[in-house]
Amino acid sequence: xxxxxxxxxxxxxxxxxxxxxxxxxxxxxxxxxxxxxxxxxxxxxxxxxxxxxxxxxxxxxxxxxxxxxxxxxxxxxxxxxxxxxxxxxxxxxxxxxxxxxxxxxxxxxxxxxxxxxxxxxxxxxxxxxxxxxxxxxxxxxxxxxxxxxxxxxxxxxxxxxxxxxxxxxxx
Numbered sequence: 153x154x155x156x157x158x159x160x161x162x163x164x165x166x167x168x169x170x171x172x173x174x175x176x177x178x179x180x181x182x183x184x185x186x187x188x189x190x191x192x193x194x195x196x197x198x199x200x201x202x203x204x205x206x207x208x209x210x211x212x213x214x215x216x217x218x219x220x221x222x223x224x225x226x227x228x229x230x231x232x233x234x235x236x237x238x239x240x241x242x243x244x245x246x247x248x249x250x251x252x253x254x255x256x257x258x259x260x261x262x263x264x265x266x267x268x269x270x271x272x273x274x275x276x277x278x279x280x281x282x283x284x285x286x287x288x289x290x291x292x293x294x295x296x297x298x299x300x301x302x303x304x305x306x307x308x309x310x311x312x313x314x315x316x317x318x319x320x321x322x323x
Contacts, residue, residue, distance in 0.1 A: 217320035227273035271296035
């Protein structure tokens with residue numbers, strides 16, 4: 153009997169551990185907000201309003217490195233994204249011991265597979281830009297989360313725009 157209880161508990165834990173939530177990160181403000189294989193070196197306009205530093209649009213944005221944002225269905229770097237990456241590069245040049253992970257994210261439109269690929273292209277476009285500014289490639293890792301870790305759960309254009317980003321984490 154004791155082993156059957158342990159079996160039920162183990163089964164319950166395995167089932168619970170296998171569940172995931174698309175709402176992994178929520179903002180306090182619910183109203184807040186494939187390319188064709190290009191490397192992200194073009195320029196586009198961006199609809200995301202940012203602070204003068206390009207950083208800190210909500211409580212999840214902490215630290216010295218600012219996120220960069222992308223237009224819908226694009227991995228091209230806007231002029232605002234390039235400016236933010238230049239600031240991030242400056243911080244990395246001042247902190248030569250630091251290594252980072254660039255996380256590629258998407259809004260929830262499109263299939264999971266498509267969004268994982270698009271998130272990867274976004275992270276890689278940011279990485280390539282930093283490397284071209286003189287940051288050693290060995291200091292930069294990339295990962296894609298596609299649509300799985302949104303900042304905003306809002307379906308407004310502002311909310312969706314917050315989810316189309318490259319997020320920077322210091323290792």
